[in-house]
Structures are given as structure tokens and as C-alpha cells.
Amino acid sequence: MWEYTDKVKDHFLNPRNVGVIENADGVGEVGSIACGDALTFYFKLDENGRIKDATFQTFGCASAIASSSALTEMVKGKTLEEAKQITNEDIAEYLGGLPKEKMHCSVMGRDALEKAISCYLDEPEKEVEGEIVCECFGVTDREIERVVRENHVSTIEGVTDYVKAGGGCGNCHDRIQEIIDTVLGKERPVRKKAPALTNLQKIKLIEESIEREINPNLKKDAGRLELIDVDGNRVLVRLGGSCAACAKSPVTLKHYVESKLRELVSPDLVVEEVK
Amino acid sequence: MTVIYVDNNATTKVAPEVLEAMLPYFSDQYGNPSSMHSFGGNVAGAIKAARENVANLIGATPGEIVFTSCGTESDGTAIRAAIESYPDKKHIVTSRVEHPAIKNLYESLSKKGYRTTFVPVDGMGRLDMDFLYDSLSEDTAVVSLMWGNNETGVVFPIEEISREVKSRGILFHTDAVQAVGKIPINVGDTGVDMLSLSGHKFHAPKGIGALYIRKGTKFSPFMIGGHQESGRRGGTENTAAIIGIGKAAGLASEHLKKDGYGNVSRLRDKLEHALLEKVPNAMVNGDTNNRLPNTTSIAFEYVEGEAILLMMNEHGICASSGSACTSGSLEPSHVLRAMGVPFTAAHGSIRFSLSRYNTEDEIDVIIETLPPIIERLRELSPFWKKAMEG
Numbered sequence: 001m002w003e004y005t006d007k008v009k010d011h012f013l014n015p016r017n018v019g020v021i022e023n024a025d026g027v028g029e030v031g032s033i034a035c036g037d038a039l040t041f042y043f044k045l046d047e048n049g050r051i052k053d054a055t056f057q058t059f060g061c062a063s064a065i066a067s068s069s070a071l072t073e074m075v076k077g078k079t080l081e082e083a084k085q086i087t088n089e090d091i092a093e094y095l096g097g098l099p100k101e102k103m104h105c106s107v108m109g110r111d112a113l114e115k116a117i118s119c120y121l122d123e124p125e126k127e128v129e130g131e132i133v134c135e136c137f138g139v140t141d142r143e144i145e146r147v148v149r150e151n152h153v154s155t156i157e158g159v160t161d162y163v164k165a166g167g168g169c170g171n172c173h174d175r176i177q178e179i180i181d182t183v184l185g186k187e188r189p190v191r192k193k194a195p196a197l198t199n200l201q202k203i204k205l206i207e208e209s210i211e212r213e214i215n216p217n218l219k220k221d222a223g224r225l226e227l228i229d230v231d232g233n234r235v236l237v238r239l240g241g242s243c244a245a246c247a248k249s250p251v252t253l254k255h256y257v258e259s260k261l262r263e264l265v266s267p268d269l270v271v272e273e274v275k
Numbered sequence: 276m277t278v279i280y281v282d283n284n285a286t287t288k289v290a291p292e293v294l295e296a297m298l299p300y301f302s303d304q305y306g307n308p309s310s311m312h313s314f315g316g317n318v319a320g321a322i323k324a325a326r327e328n329v330a331n332l333i334g335a336t337p338g339e340i341v342f343t344s345c346g347t348e349s350d351g352t353a354i355r356a357a358i359e360s361y362p363d364k365k366h367i368v369t370s371r372v373e374h375p376a377i378k379n380l381y382e383s384l385s386k387k388g389y390r391t392t393f394v395p396v397d398g399m400g401r402l403d404m405d406f407l408y409d410s411l412s413e414d415t416a417v418v419s420l421m422w423g424n425n426e427t428g429v430v431f432p433i434e435e436i437s438r439e440v441k442s443r444g445i446l447f448h449t450d451a452v453q454a455v456g457k458i459p460i461n462v463g464d465t466g467v468d469m470l471s472l473s474g475h476k477f478h479a480p481k482g483i484g485a486l487y488i489r490k491g492t493k494f495s496p497f498m499i500g501g502h503q504e505s506g507r508r509g510g511t512e513n514t515a516a517i518i519g520i521g522k523a524a525g526l527a528s529e530h531l532k533k534d535g536y537g538n539v540s541r542l543r544d545k546l547e548h549a550l551l552e553k554v555p556n557a558m559v560n561g562d563t564n565n566r567l568p569n570t571t572s573i574a575f576e577y578v579e580g581e582a583i584l585l586m587m588n589e590h591g592i593c594a595s596s597g598s599a600c601t602s603g604s605l606e607p608s609h610v611l612r613a614m615g616v617p618f619t620a621a622h623g624s625i626r627f628s629l630s631r632y633n634t635e636d637e638i639d640v641i642i643e644t645l646p647p648i649i650e651r652l653r654e655l656s657p658f659w660k661k662a663m664e665g
Contacts, residue, residue: 002581012582012585013586013589015655018654018655029657033577033618033619033622034618036579036606036618036658037579037608038658039657040657057655057656057657058655058656058657059577059578059579059655059656059657059658060579060582061579061581061582062581062582062585064657065582136606167606168606170609214532220572249634
């Protein structure tokens with residue numbers, strides 16, 4: 001059973017502002033019955049341009065209904081500029097938090113709000129922006145990028161919790177990982193694959209990592225690293241250039257070279273300097 | 276608030292007689308059944324009687340029963356024993372609607388190089404028998420099919436299928452966890468080589484299951500250790516739980532003989548008919564002609580299962596759902612999807628599973644409580660009005 005806060009339970013069992021506003025100023029529809037949740041959000045402005053009335057209709061679980069109900073309460077009295085500032089985290093916070101697997105309910109609320117505001121401003125209907133990555137839930141690369149950037153999500157499961165992408169067949173997991181890596185600036189063309197590396201593969205990967213990752217960085221300080229030998233998990237290297245004379249070179253070796261090689265090649269590697 | 280428990284395919288209440296039978300084995304009767312002294316030997320005698328009861332419940336002989344810790348262990352032991360016994364055969368067969376204990380095991384074996392066939396079902400959850408038989412070959416090590424489905428209650432014709440599979444020289448296993456104790460089973464009349472069962476589905480405690488292994492079937496143990504269970508499962512016996520499953524099996528046999536679950540199925544049918552009558556756009560998932568007597572899965576269109584369950588929970592009614600949101604996954608149950616139940620209905624499917632402890636009054640309360648809940652959620656749903664307006 002989910003651990004819902006009392007506030008979530010309250011907004012689920014006693015949802016506020018249910019229904020349709022017939023002559024609404026803005027309407028936002030998100031989700032679908034196939035996805036398991038959907039929300040239609042309505043608002044009406046007063047003469048000062050503040051949201052006078054907001055209502056919703058939701059198909060979905062308790063947290064979807066509670067998030068929708070919370071949203072309608074949160075926007076009341078706000079100008080559209082102010083309402084635009086509401087994030088999905090704000091909705092979750094208003095409810096005293098949501099289980100992480102349910103964060104997508106709060107994202108649905110924010111999306112409906114954005115759509116309703118666009119509808120009022122008569123902005124052109126944003127067609128599917130970007131390229132569909134998750135076929136099961138119709139999620140685009142743009143949406144995944146956004147959640148990685150704005151919600152500090154750094155894993156595939158995290159992306160699934162927030163926007164559902166990857167929660168179906170799982171075929172898009174590699175692509176989601178790529179997007180996460182790109183957004184977080186971690187382009188990792190050489191990644192250790194699950195099966196153990198052969199010695200030959202390991203040596204090649206170490207060589208490649210030194211040439212592509214490590215030496216370009218050391219070069220900034222006029223240093224360089226030379227691979228001498230690989231003995232099991234011992235990586236024997238010689239420091240050249242300015243590194244050779246640098247008092248900090250043992251620190252560079254352990255803290256930079258070794259951790260980089262562990263990240264890129266194998267977590268078991270130990271780097272040793274050959275004088 | 277009184278609890279109305281109609282989630283008996285998830286787990287059942289321990290029968291008071293079962294608890295009573297178990298208690299001495301938690302206190303005074305703590306001997307090890309393997310010991311040479313009579314203090315332990317007495318416990319061995321009680322286990323022997325329990326084994327006979329379990330064997331009787333499914334028409335087996337006591338020597339064919341191995342006690343395990345749960346249904347999942349029984350399933351895993353059976354499949355691993357089958358493929359170890361026939362190391363040259365690399366094809367394994369099951370259905371698309373199995374419990375995760377089989378489904379996920381097969382998926383993991385498929386990653387290890389086994390060719391796996393998941394036999395489809397039709398819209399009523401009935402197995403595609405032609406597909407099954409066409410898939411079999413000399414390379415097939417084992418066929419594993421569930422006897423009764425945990426979500427819909429649909430019963431596969433295991434007697435017929437197992438005989439056909441066996442006649443082709445292929446091992447047959449059945450996950451009968453939901454069927455044992457609810458319908459009469461006589462493995463002697465079938466081609467079943469191995470059968471899994473679990474105590475807590477028929478009023479024994481959790482943590483005890485059994486695997487039936489037909490005499491003469493090639494077998495290798497999963498838990499290797501001492502000579503317990505005739506060398507087929509090492510580890511000191513869970514004595515109290517074994518006594519419990521023995522007592523529960525005895526009670527189940529009695530009840531099956533007495534009225535064959537007739538009262539349970541009467542209450543289930545009453546609930547089902549009343550809900551279908553009172554709630555528009557509701558339908559039963561699965562083949563109602565071949566079904567466990569205690570189970571009904573009802574789809575309520577345009578509403579979501581978790582919301583229904585939580586609102587029923589407010590009234591003390593415990594059921595479960597094939598909806599995505601309840602499990603933490605995002606897609607509705609693989610069983611309903613395999614049956615092609617449309618999304619409008621799959622997300623709003625609720626499973627009621629009764630036991631002999633349910634009363635007419637309880638069923639009446641559910642019949643009164645549920646329709647207004649569905650109505651309320653439909654008022655909240657943006658799809659309901661649209662669907663009604665066509």
C-alpha cells in the first residue's frame with residue numbers, strides 16, 4: 001500500500017473544485033485513458049486578470065486526483081504570470097509530499113496548467129515537441145530532458161517516476177540513459193558493459209580512456225600520462241611532462257586518474273606509478 | 276471498523292483449528308524430527324501425518340510430497356530440476372498469464388540462452404491449445420502452466436493438456452497455488468509430473484508450501500543439504516508450519532467433500548450479478564464457465580482501480596486490482612493485457628476473491644457500498660460524460 005500523507009488522502013476523499021467551467025478562459029487537457037491517468041483543468045479570470053475560479057476532472061489514482069485538486073486550490077487568486085511559476089515540486093509539496101513513484105501525477109498537474117495558460121494566450125498548440133523516445137507512454141526527448149534538468153533526476157527509474165518514460169516495455173532505456181548523460185554533461189562513449197572484459201578489451205579500453213579523457217585534461221597543466229603495462233587490475237603508468245616534477249602527482253594519480261579509469265573501465269582497477 | 280476481507284487470492288486467514296494444531300510445535304514440541312530420541316521422533320510422526328493430508332488433498336501419495344517455504348520456491352525448484360534433468364534440451368514453454376514466480380523465472384532463463392515460448396490466451400483468458408501443441412518439439416524440456424489464474428480465476432484444462440504433453444515425452448509442471456483447496460484435484464488422473472501449492476492460500480500460515488513430484492520423475496534438489504524430505508530439500512523442517520499446512524489440507528478436503536465450495540461460489544455469483552446489474556459499463560474479465568469458485572474480476576470502465584480500492588478501504592472492504600497504479604508499475608496487469616482487455620476497462624478492474632469465512636451480510640455490504648463509489652469516481656472522470664454522450 002502507498003504511504004500517502006493525510007493531505008493527499010484528504011484531497012482524494014474530498015476533492016475540491018470538481019467539474020467543468022462552461023465558458024472557461026483556459027482549458028488544459030493532458031494524459032489519456034491508455035496511460036492510466038488524465039486530467040482536464042479549467043480556469044476563469046476576474047476583471048483584474050487573476051484566476052477567479054479553477055476546476056478539474058481527473059481519471060486516475062488517488063494521487064492523481066489529489067494533485068489535481070491541490071492545483072486548483074493553489075492557482076486561485078493568482079495572475080497568470082504567478083501561476084506560471086508553479087512547478088510540479090510545488091504541487092507535491094502542497095500535499096506534504098508524494099511517493100516518488102507517483103511524482104508523475106504532480107507533473108501532470110503542471111502540464112495541464114501550462115496548457116490551459118497557452119490556450120488562454122492563444123499560443124499555437126504545441127504539437128509533439130521533439131522526438132518520441134518512449135513509445136508506450138508517448139514521451140519525447142524534450143520532456144525527458146526537462147525532467148532531468150528541473151527535477152534533478154539522474155536515473156532511468158527517476159525519469160519513469162516523473163514522466164513515466166521507460167515504465168512499459170523498457171526498450172527505450174538505453175536512449176533515456178543517453179539523454180540523462182547528455183543533459184548532465186556526462187557523455188560516456190566508453191562505458192563498461194556488464195559482462196567481464198577480456199584482458200585485451202580491458203587494455204584497449206584503458207588506452208582509449210587515457211588518450212581521450214585523461215591526457216586532454218592533464219595537458220591543460222602541460223602534463224601527460226603514459227601507459228606502461230596492465231597486470232590484472234594493476235595499471236602501471238608513468239607521469240610525464242610537468243607532472244613528473246609535480247609534488248601533487250600522487251594526488252592526481254589517485255584522485256583523478258584512478259577514479260576516472262574506475263568509472264570508465266572497471267571499478268577494480270588500481271593505478272600505480274612507475275618511476 | 277469491521278474488515279470485510281475479499282482478497283483471498285492474495286492470502287487467507289489462518290483457520291483457528293490450524294493455529295491450535297500448530298501452537299504446541301512453537302513451545303513444548305520443539306524437537307528436531309531427524310533426532311534419534313523419541314522427543315524428536317514424535318514430531319517426525321506428526322509431520323508424516325501432515326504429509327498424508329497434503330497428499331490426499333491432491334490425490335498423491337505421501338512420498339511424492341516435498342515441503343518447501345512457499346509457492347515461488349516450489350515453482351523455481353520444479354523448473355530448475357526439469358532443465359537440469361534434461362541438459363540438452365533448450366526450449367521451455369509456459370503461458371502469457373502466469374504468476375511472476377514462473378513468468379520472471381522464464382524471462383531470466385531466456386536471458387541465459389533458453390528459447391522460451393509464452394503461449395497466448397484469448398479474450399476470455401482461455402489457452403490457445405493449438406499454439407501450445409505446435410510449439411512443442413524434441414528440444415522442449417518442460418511445459419509449465421498454471422491450473423487456476425490468480426487474477427481472473429480462469430481454469431486451464433490441465434488434465435487434458437498434461438496428458439497430451441506427457442505423451443510426447445515432455446515434463447509437465449503446473450502452478451496450482453490458486454487451485455489447490457478450491458477445486459477437486461487428483462494428480463493421479465493427469466499427466467502432471469510436478470505441481471506447486473502454497474499453504475497460505477488455503478488457511479495455513481505463510482511460509483509453507485509444497486511441491487508434488489510424481490514418483491519416478493527425474494529430480495535434483497534446489498536446496499542442497501541434509502537428508503530431510505528424502506534428500507529432495509535440505510534444511511531443518513519448519514515443523515509448526517508443516518503441521519499447519521497438514522491441518523489446513525485436512526480441512527480443505529473436508530469442505531470440498533461437504534459442499535464443493537458451493538456456498539462460496541453462490542456468494543461470489545450473487546456479488547457479481549448484483550454489481551453488474553447496479554453498475555453500468557461493468558463487465559467480468561475471463562471465462563465464467565471455467566473459473567475458480569471464489570474469484571471474480573470485474574472491470575469498471577472509465578475509472579481507475581487504485582482509487583476504487585482506496586475508497587472501498589474507507590469502508591473496511593479489502594480487495595485488489597489489476598490496475599497499474601497499485602503495483603508501482605505503470606502498465607495494467609500482464610494478465611489483462613494478454614487477454615486484450617481494453618485500457619478503458621483494464622485500469623478499472625477489481626478482483627474479489629472469497630473464502631469460506633465470508634458471509635452473506637458481508638456480500639450485501641459490498642453490493643451497497645461499491646456502486647456509489649464507482650458513480651462518484653465517474654463524476655470525477657473526464658471520460659465518463661464524453662463516453663455517455665457518445
